[in-house]
Amino acid sequence: MPVGRRPLLARWCHRAGMLPLLRGLRGLTRHDLRVLAYHRVLESVDPPGFDFDVELISASVEAFRGQMAYLRRHFSPMRFDEVVERIEHGRSLPRNAVLVTFDDGYDDNYRLAFPILREFGLSAMFFVSTGHIDSGRPFAFDWLVHMVCRSTAGRLQLPELDIDWALAPTLDARRAQAAALLDRLKSLDAEAQNALIVGLEERWGMRRAEAPADCRPMSWDQLREMHAHGMEIGSHGIDHNMLSKLPRERMVAEVAGSKRTLERELGGTVSALSYPVGGPDAYDGDTIAAVREAGYRMACSYIGGVAAVGESSRFALPRLSVERQMDQAWFEAMLTAPEVFAYSPRLRNG
Ligand SMILES: [Zn+2]
Structure with missing residues (x-):
């Protein structure tokens, strides 16, 4: 159905x-x-x-x-x-x-x-x-969504996933881009997934240690x-x-x-x-x-x-x-x- x-x-x-x-x-x-x-x-x-x-x-x-x-x-x-x-x-x-x-x-x-x-x-x-x-520290996949939602960069460029996207202007559209990215990320091994997330943190200057409280683990x-x-x-x-x-x-x-x-x-x-x-x-x-x-x-x-x-x-x-x-x-x-x-x-x- x-x-x-x-x-x-x-x-x-x-x-x-x-x-x-x-x-x-x-x-x-x-x-x-x-x-x-x-x-x-x-x-x-x-x-x-x-x-x-x-x-x-x-x-x-x-x-x-x-x-x-x-x-x-x-x-x-x-x-x-x-x-x-x-x-x-x-x-x-x-x-x-x-x-x-x-x-x-x-x-x-x-x-x-x-x-x-x-x-x-x-x-x-x-x-x-x-x-x-x-x-x-937030969970890596959740942090990735946050970075895509909040990045001030114009583009998301990840050649390892064949991605070169203009980042969307609205929060809703950014969420959709983040969801699509997470789906593609699953094709990589764990090492490459982590490297990609850390790479974006460095490139965009968004540090996980300074994450806001509403994504906190117990x-x-x-x-x-x-x-x-x-x-x-x-x-x-x-x-x-x-x-x-x-x-x-x-x-x-x-x-x-x-x-x-x-x-x-x-x-x-x-x-x-x-x-x-x-x-x-x-x-x-x-x-x-x-x-x-x-x-x-x-x-x-x-x-x-x-x-x-x-x-x-x-x-x-x-x-x-x-x-x-x-x-x-x-x-x-x-x-x-x-x-x-x-x-x-x-x-x-x-
Ligand atoms: Zn889980």
Whole structure:
């Protein structure tokens, strides 16, 4: 179904009161796991003059509260450790099981999402890139968007990607250029991606160390507080590199090193990871083998969908991305019948 019709059909099903019936029927026949994927929750999904990656805003505070209320009332929210326990003891999941996840580790997760999760007595998994925690430094891809939005240079010239563009005059048009650039960037290996971003910083004199506050990652103290209140913390690598695009030794070091750091800083055992970026080109058989070898027990991709949890899916679980365009009716319909109403995520997002 074309994406444009999904919200319309979702609102129609919602108004017609069909969702409870659909949820009941689906729960009888399928025992799969819905894993929701969020990045950022902010006061607004379209803050005026916002010059970071707007596509990483998953929901407003108000929308997130409505989503968590619905989840609490009509689904079976679970924790990763409960799911792992059930898989490893051959027990099935409850009907309409759901996990809530966040990728990257933005500090709005602590400031705005965490209090709402507590309000509803819910737990969520926060997949964080450990190299960014406590650094105050924005994530490289987000910083790249910021530079393209704010550069005073006339042109964006990147011969390695065959790009020579006049930078657009409006913020909206700059955002579109940044999105196109991020898509092309995925063709490079991790080293070349980082070199390109650092090269632009130097050429344009835009230093990441002087970044404004609204793109800040969480601190270890914030993560410790969340962990102490029942939130789960997992790995999203060290430097948010696409793991399949790193030399093998560095890939293994990111997978195992991020786990060690999290366990040292937070105590306890870290059992889950989400692949940075997360699309089909962000991880491969070698990555999955390294994840198993390091002692993780589950891992998430950023590929859209739902799957029955078993040996074949537990190290590349698909997820349902929550997007800023979703109203409550669409969210409820997506959670009820993901096959019909899931948003096709742009793969660079994870
Ligand atoms: Zn990410």
